[in-house]
Amino acid sequence: MPSSPHVALGLDFGTESVRALIVDLDGNEHGSATAKYKHGQLINTLPGTGEKLPPDFALQHPIDWIDSSAKAVRRTMKRAALDGRAVIGIGVDFTSCTMLPALGDGTPLCMMERMTGEKYAWPKLWKHHAAKRQTDRINRIAKGRKEKWLCDYGGIIGLEWFFPKVLETLEEAPAVYDAAEVWVEGGDWYVWRLVGCDANDLPRSTCQAGYKAMWSRADGYPSRAFFKALNPKTADLVRDKMPGRLLAPGQSAGELCEKSAKKLGLRPGIPVSAATIDAHAGVPGAGVAGAGTLVMVLGTSSCHMLNATEKKYVPGVAGVVHGGILPGLYGYETGQAAVGDAFDWLRRTVGHRNFERLSREADALSPGADGVLCLDWFNGCRTPLMDGSLTGAFTGLTLNHGPHYMYRALLESSAFGLRWIVEILRESGVPVRRFVATGGLPHHNPLLVQLYADVLGQTITVPSAKQGPALGAAVLGVLAAGRNAGGFASASQAVRAMAGPRKDLPQRQPRVVKPNRGVRKAYDKIYQHYRDLVEVVRGQGPGARDQGLGGRGQGLGLGIRK
Numbered sequence: 001m002p003s004s005p006h007v008a009l010g011l012d013f014g015t016e017s018v019r020a021l022i023v024d025l026d027g028n029e030h031g032s033a034t035a036k037y038k039h040g041q042l043i044n045t046l047p048g049t050g051e052k053l054p055p056d057f058a059l060q061h062p063i064d065w066i067d068s069s070a071k072a073v074r075r076t077m078k079r080a081a082l083d084g085r086a087v088i089g090i091g092v093d094f095t096s097c098t099m100l101p102a103l104g105d106g107t108p109l110c111m112m113e114r115m116t117g118e119k120y121a122w123p124k125l126w127k128h129h130a131a132k133r134q135t136d137r138i139n140r141i142a143k144g145r146k147e148k149w150l151c152d153y154g155g156i157i158g159l160e161w162f163f164p165k166v167l168e169t170l171e172e173a174p175a176v177y178d179a180a181e182v183w184v185e186g187g188d189w190y191v192w193r194l195v196g197c198d199a200n201d202l203p204r205s206t207c208q209a210g211y212k213a214m215w216s217r218a219d220g221y222p223s224r225a226f227f228k229a230l231n232p233k234t235a236d237l238v239r240d241k242m243p244g245r246l247l248a249p250g251q252s253a254g255e256l257c258e259k260s261a262k263k264l265g266l267r268p269g270i271p272v273s274a275a276t277i278d279a280h281a282g283v284p285g286a287g288v289a290g291a292g293t294l295v296m297v298l299g300t301s302s303c304h305m306l307n308a309t310e311k312k313y314v315p316g317v318a319g320v321v322h323g324g325i326l327p328g329l330y331g332y333e334t335g336q337a338a339v340g341d342a343f344d345w346l347r348r349t350v351g352h353r354n355f356e357r358l359s360r361e362a363d364a365l366s367p368g369a370d371g372v373l374c375l376d377w378f379n380g381c382r383t384p385l386m387d388g389s390l391t392g393a394f395t396g397l398t399l400n401h402g403p404h405y406m407y408r409a410l411l412e413s414s415a416f417g418l419r420w421i422v423e424i425l426r427e428s429g430v431p432v433r434r435f436v437a438t439g440g441l442p443h444h445n446p447l448l449v450q451l452y453a454d455v456l457g458q459t460i461t462v463p464s465a466k467q468g469p470a471l472g473a474a475v476l477g478v479l480a481a482g483r484n485a486g487g488f489a490s491a492s493q494a495v496r497a498m499a500g501p502r503k504d505l506p507q508r509q510p511r512v513v514k515p516n517r518g519v520r521k522a523y524d525k526i527y528q529h530y531r532d533l534v535e536v537v538r539g540q541g542p543g544a545r546d547q548g549l550g551g552r553g554q555g556l557g558l559g560i561r562k
Contacts, residue, residue, distance in 0.1 A: 010474030013094040020072035021470035027498040031080030035071040037064035049117040056130040059122040062108045073264045084266035089477030091273040093281035094187025097212035101180030104199045120173035131164035154317040159388045162213040187275030196257030202244030203253030205275040210321035249276035250479035273480035279303030285472030287500035289492035292433040298441035300341040306332045314428040316384025338379035350403035361404035367522040371396040374413035415455035416530040435460045438468035453515040462511040
């Protein structure tokens with residue numbers, strides 16, 4: 001099997017920055033770099049015009065993706081002391097659903113002079129939550145028509161997804177919708193730019209389409225009749241405004257074109273993989289190649305991925321896609337909408353400069369934070385309720401409680417939300433046998449991982465790789481290069497060789513976090529209080545009555561809203 005100097009490049013596009021990672025075929029890191037987006041998240045004002053954005057808007061600048069990735073790649077190659085000829089494949093992971101309207105040549109509408117001041121022409125970040133009304137209508141019509149694809153998403157789709165955002169633009173800014181020749185995921189747009197192909201050959205990821213755009217390999221997108229029922233103008237949306245070909249992550253989308261090669265400082269002709277969702281890249285990046293392991297990618301939000309051999313109906317799951325994560329298996333996605341960004345929000349709100357002291361003081365507290373209880377829905381509830389309009393809460397606060405009590409309660413709440421998800425998966429017949437935590441938070445917030453282990457009563461493995469999604473993207477780049485270049489006979493072989501634990505490589509040994517058995521009974525009791533708080537906050541509103549959530553969730557509606 002080939003090894004260095006053959007290397008792969010993984011590009012991991014996050015919410016605030018892009019990370020580039022160079023690894024060889026044994027998984028050894030040769031260089032990495034991160035470059036922040038110049039404009040960051042556009043949540044306050046629109047660039048250029050200074051227009052104040054509505055509260056639920058979250059946009060990005062597409063040129064940031066190009067410029068920041070170029071900086072990160074050039075810095076990485078310099079640190080690796082390699083030239084572009086060493087790179088045999090490029091993999092890309094991207095936040096999802098982050099999407100944009102474009103012209104047929106790939107030009108984002110927001111880059112057109114006449115559209116720069118139109119907020120709906122800009123890319124909508126995954127956390128854009130302004131399409132609530134459109135999401136409700138999609139769910140209502142899908143349920144009324146008994147659309148079978150709805151079962152793949154636990155009976156409800158989320159407002160962060162592709163088609164609610166398209167429909168929002170049509171209804172709020174019809175001129176932008178009409179001007180859009182192509183609607184595309186940000187990750188697919190970036191790969192499209194890398195390979196420089198015609199719009200008809202635009203490489204669309206089956207991962208992004210399957211989990212965020214109601215696509216399946218068996219049936220494709222929802223029918224024309226369904227889209228017509230949403231709005232007569234969207235009847236032919238897929239045919240007229242979504243050109244391209246659907247490719248699985250790891251399949252070659254084409255070769256790096258001259259223009260993009262020059263921008264990145266690489267050689268043209270390098271195979272480029274079809275994109276994948278950033279969190280999903282964390283599965284191969286964590287060295288997980290089989291079924292039954294829940295991989296928790298913990299960052300600003302969290303996504304939990306699980307491969308299984310069978311397809312089951314799971315209420316509130318974010319998607320079940322055959323081959324959506326790894327070939328030959330059913331990939332389940334669940335998640336929590338506010339994790340790292342909720343922790344940072346609390347830190348800023350209480351005026352702490354960093355997490356170190358806050359974590360130390362929170363760690364000294366007993367389970368339950370002296371009666372302070374939190375509900376972690378500060379950006380809505382993803383799984384199992386799939387409702388971005390729900391809000392978070394703290395209860396039990398007194399004048400005797402300082403910031404570290406609130407922080408401890410927030411961390412515990414995140415763990416309780418995870419436990420609820422695991423229970424629903426198991427109750428639905430989906431085996432969950434092992435737990436792996438990857439992403440940035442497990443390395444920077446050991447208290448969080450310990451609380452997860454305590455609340456679950458399960459051991460959690462933390463892989464040594466600190467850039468799990470970027471490593472997973474690099475693995476996909478090797479697969480796109482093909483067996484002759486990479487030497488791997490299968491995806492699982494590549495995953496194990498490049499990211500799995502190796503006895504001969506001490507640096508590849510994972511950290512193992514075991515639960516504190518003495519706190520299990522306490523957390524069982526506090527978890528029930530958490531579930532009681534869930535019902536109080538959900539109230540008796542419309543929506544959850546027919547979701548079939550089981551146990552405490554059955555027959556209750558969706559309550560407190562923004």
